[in-house]
Amino acid sequence: MALLDETSIERELAALPGWRREPGPPDRIARLYAFAGFPAAIAFVNRVAALAEEADHHPDIHVSYDKVRLVLWSHDSGGLTARDFRLARRIDS
Amino acid sequence: MALLDETSIERELAALPGWRREPGPPDRIARLYAFAGFPAAIAFVNRVAALAEEADHHPDIHVSYDKVRLVLWSHDSGGLTARDFRLARRIDS
Numbered sequence: 001m002a003l004l005d006e007t008s009i010e011r012e013l014a015a016l017p018g019w020r021r022e023p024g025p026p027d028r029i030a031r032l033y034a035f036a037g038f039p040a041a042i043a044f045v046n047r048v049a050a051l052a053e054e055a056d057h058h059p060d061i062h063v064s065y066d067k068v069r070l071v072l073w074s075h076d077s078g079g080l081t082a083r084d085f086r087l088a089r090r091i092d093s
Numbered sequence: 094m095a096l097l098d099e100t101s102i103e104r105e106l107a108a109l110p111g112w113r114r115e116p117g118p119p120d121r122i123a124r125l126y127a128f129a130g131f132p133a134a135i136a137f138v139n140r141v142a143a144l145a146e147e148a149d150h151h152p153d154i155h156v157s158y159d160k161v162r163l164v165l166w167s168h169d170s171g172g173l174t175a176r177d178f179r180l181a182r183r184i185d186s
Contacts, residue, residue: 038142038145038146038151039142039146042138042139042142045135045138045156046135046139049131049132049135052131053131053132058131058158060155060156060157061154061155061156062153062154062155062156063138063153063154063155063156064153065151
């Protein structure tokens with residue numbers, strides 16, 4: 001899948017509040033989510049895992065008690081593609 | 094809970110193959126686990142989460158596709174205590 005150009009990345013990010021770009025290489029996008037506690041954080045991880053399996057696209061997931069940080073990029077393409085933003089939108093919807 | 098001294102940390106680590114010390118501050122211990130795929134990694138996260146809730150002690154959990162990295166330390170004490178090694182042993186048993 002083709003890497004997105006700068007303009008496309010900026011446009012996609014503008015439509016995804018909370019997600020930020022992590023400069024690369026590889027370019028990635030990341031979002032930090034805060035929950036009421038550890039069980040709620042783990043429940044979110046399981047919802048994200050189900051979406052990731054469905055999409056066959058898997059964010060890195062970092063859990064620190066009541067916080068979960070997701071990091072997305074397209075390993076095969078070495079940066080950001082439409083798949084990353086599609087999954088970010090699904091996770092947030 | 095009291096921070097462990099160097100001798101105790103070395104002795105505890107010697108009994109926990111795969112766990113390594115992460116120099117601090119704060120001192121932490123970490124282990125990387127590899128699985129057959131993403132679903133197996135997430136299943137492990139859920140088993141760890143159940144043990145963490147039981148112990149009321151929560152490792153940082155980092156998932157990268159088929160790998161899970163756990164990082165343990167005692168936030169309240171600012172380093173390594175008996176609780177960290179107790180939970181590491183439970184996770185590995």
